[in-house]
Every structure is written in C-alpha cells, then in structure tokens.
Amino acid sequence: MNKIILCEGETDAILLSYYLGKVSGWAFCKKSPVNIAIKADSFQESVNWYEKGEDKLLICAVGGKDNVKAFFNKKVLKPIVNAGSFSRIALVLDRDDKEVGSMESHASAIFRPVISSMINNKWIENTYEDAYGNEQTIEALLVAIPTEHQGALETLMMDSISEDPYDAEIVKRAGAFVKEMRDVASKYIDSNRQELKAHLGVTWAVQYPEKVFKLMNEQIQSVPWEKSAILHKCFEQLENI
Known part of the structure; x- marks a missing residue:
C-alpha cells in the first residue's frame, strides 16, 4: 500500500x-x-x-x-x-x-x-x-x-529538548537572549516566527558549538529525537x- x-x-x-x-x-x-x-x-x-x-x-x-x-x-x-x-x-x-x-x-x-x-x-x-x-x-x-499548546515545529523541537532539565535551562536562557536581541537585531529578527527560529538556532549553537556550520538536515539528524516522549505523543x- x-x-x-x-x-x-x-x-x-x-x-x-x-x-x-x-x-x-x-x-x-x-x-x-x-x-x-x-x-x-x-x-x-x-x-x-x-x-x-x-x-x-x-x-x-x-x-x-x-x-x-x-x-x-x-x-x-x-x-x-x-x-x-x-x-x-x-x-x-x-x-x-x-x-x-x-x-x-x-x-x-x-x-x-x-x-x-x-x-x-x-x-x-x-x-x-x-x-x-x-x-x-x-x-x-x-x-x-x-x-x-500553540506554536510551530521549532516549538515542538524545543519542548522535546527541554525534557532534559539540564537542556531545559539552556532553552530558557537562549529564549531570553533572543528576545532581548530582537530590538537590537530587528533587521534580521522582524517577526515572531523569526524569533522562534533564532531561539532554536541559539539553543543548538550552545549545545553543539562544533556543529554550528553544518546544514540543517545534519543538525536534525544528530539529535536522538526517537527517544522523546513529547515527539512520541x-x-x-x-x-x-
């Protein structure tokens, strides 16, 4: 089929x-x-x-x-x-x-x-x-x-990352940083959707600094999403x- x-x-x-x-x-x-x-x-x-x-x-x-x-x-x-x-x-x-x-x-x-x-x-x-x-x-x-709750794919991915309390703090602080930067970098972050993408990007930059320059598909495939209870749900x- x-x-x-x-x-x-x-x-x-x-x-x-x-x-x-x-x-x-x-x-x-x-x-x-x-x-x-x-x-x-x-x-x-x-x-x-x-x-x-x-x-x-x-x-x-x-x-x-x-x-x-x-x-x-x-x-x-x-x-x-x-x-x-x-x-x-x-x-x-x-x-x-x-x-x-x-x-x-x-x-x-x-x-x-x-x-x-x-x-x-x-x-x-x-x-x-x-x-x-x-x-x-x-x-x-x-x-x-x-x-x-409301949100997008990036929200779902960060919810999944936040299942680990250690990483949850990184997600939280990355979000606060991006929110503060939005006023400074309005040329680049000019919408809530762009802020969400930047939030995930900063989270990954902290978690995997050696992979920052890899393509998005490589970034996604480097995370064990299959272990996530949130994604399973x-x-x-x-x-x-």
Missing part, C-alpha cells in the same frame, strides 16, 4: 523522515512506484519516497502552509481519483496561533472532494467517488504541532502510517 504525508517545509520533512525511520522502520527508497509521478517543482518543495516491506511512504514538503491546497490539487488529487494511488494521507501543520477545531475544518476543506472529515491525531475513513463513478475509501489524519498516529 502507498501512503503520503504532506508537511509545510523541508525542516518538517527531514524531522519526519528521521523520526519515522528510527521509530517505525521506514527506509529511504530511490525509486517511486511505477504508476505515480509526483515531483518537486521548486527548491521550496521536496518529494521523497520511503519503504517498509511492501509498503511505500511519500513525504512531501509543499513549500509553506499557504501552498498545501495548490500542491494537493496539482500533484496528489489526480493520482487518488484516477488510480486510488494512496490508502492513507496525513497532513502535518504548525498550530501557530490557531485553535485545533479551525485547523480541522481548514484541513478538510483543503482535500475536498476526496476528504470530507479530518480530526487531529485520529485516523478517519473518508469515502469519495473515483474517476469511474465508483465509491472508494481513504484514511486521513491531521497532526497539529505542537500537541498541547505528537507523532503517535503517524508512527502507524
């Missing part, structure tokens, strides 16, 4: 591929199934296949939250409607300042007419009409991150995709 995860950006895709590889045994696969041709059109997008036994998993970074619907309509909708190419679809989104209820409604609207209902952290079976007029089923899952349903 083929499954697909859509997430906002490359950082999300890297973390998910690492985590699901360690926890659920998904391994990178160079070849896509012969009947599915979904490709990235820009540097902001990524499309990578993974396999586990006879199952295949496609993890797609769509190039930002505002591009999810366009990506789905352009690249994923036809393979589902025309060929039933995926049995499960998951959407991973930052909560930012939104309530989960509004995110569920928004996610359901993004995937119409294939999906009519999505619930956070719960697989829901949906029915749709395929290109030949037959009724088909597909399971859908929304994962809003973090799990228990957030991605528990994804672990069974």
Whole structure:
C-alpha cells in the first residue's frame, strides 16, 4: 500500500523522515512506484519516497502552509481519483496561533472532494467517488504541532529538548537572549516566527558549538529525537502510517 504525508517545509520533512525511520522502520527508497509521478517543482518543495516491506511512504514538503491546497490539487488529487494511488494521507501543520477545531475544518476543506472529515491525531475513513463513478475509501489524519499548546515545529523541537532539565535551562536562557536581541537585531529578527527560529538556532549553537556550520538536515539528524516522549505523543498516529 502507498501512503503520503504532506508537511509545510523541508525542516518538517527531514524531522519526519528521521523520526519515522528510527521509530517505525521506514527506509529511504530511490525509486517511486511505477504508476505515480509526483515531483518537486521548486527548491521550496521536496518529494521523497520511503519503504517498509511492501509498503511505500511519500513525504512531501509543499513549500509553506499557504501552498498545501495548490500542491494537493496539482500533484496528489489526480493520482487518488484516477488510480486510488494512496490508502492513507496525513497532513502535518504548525498550530501557530490557531485553535485545533479551525485547523480541522481548514484541513478538510483543503482535500475536498476526496476528504470530507479530518480530526487531529485520529485516523478517519473518508469515502469519495473515483474517476469511474465508483465509491472508494481513504484514511486521513491531521497532526497539529505542537500537541498541547500553540506554536510551530521549532516549538515542538524545543519542548522535546527541554525534557532534559539540564537542556531545559539552556532553552530558557537562549529564549531570553533572543528576545532581548530582537530590538537590537530587528533587521534580521522582524517577526515572531523569526524569533522562534533564532531561539532554536541559539539553543543548538550552545549545545553543539562544533556543529554550528553544518546544514540543517545534519543538525536534525544528530539529535536522538526517537527517544522523546513529547515527539512520541505528537507523532503517535503517524508512527502507524
């Protein structure tokens, strides 16, 4: 069976591929199934296949939250409607300042007419009409991150880092430093989202000073996220995709 995860950006895709590889045994696969041709059109997008036994998993970074619907309509909708190419679809989104209820409604609207209902952290079976007029089923899952409060992927990662009391103090003080620097460095930190990214960056610079110049994917893959109880709680349903 083929499954697909859509997430906002490359950082999300890297973390998910690492985590699901360690926890659920998904391994990178160079070849896509012969009947599915979904490709990235820009540097902001990524499309990578993974396999586990006879199952295949496609993890797609769509190039930002505002591009999810366009990506789905352009690249994923036809393979589902025309060929039933995926049995499960998951959407991973930052909560930012939104309530989960509004995110569920928004996610359901993004995937119409294939999906009519999505619930956070719960697989829901949906029915749709395929290109030949037959009724088909597909399971859908929304994962809003973090799990228990507003924020984004960086928030989730710092929550995970803070499970260790020693590192929690580093996260706390790095946040205070970045908040103070925001007024001084407004040219570079001009939004709450940039402040959040800087907060994670400073945390890592303190934890791993020798790795400061490594690429983001190397930074992410150097942390044992699979041991995190917070990530397990957030991605528990994804672990069974």
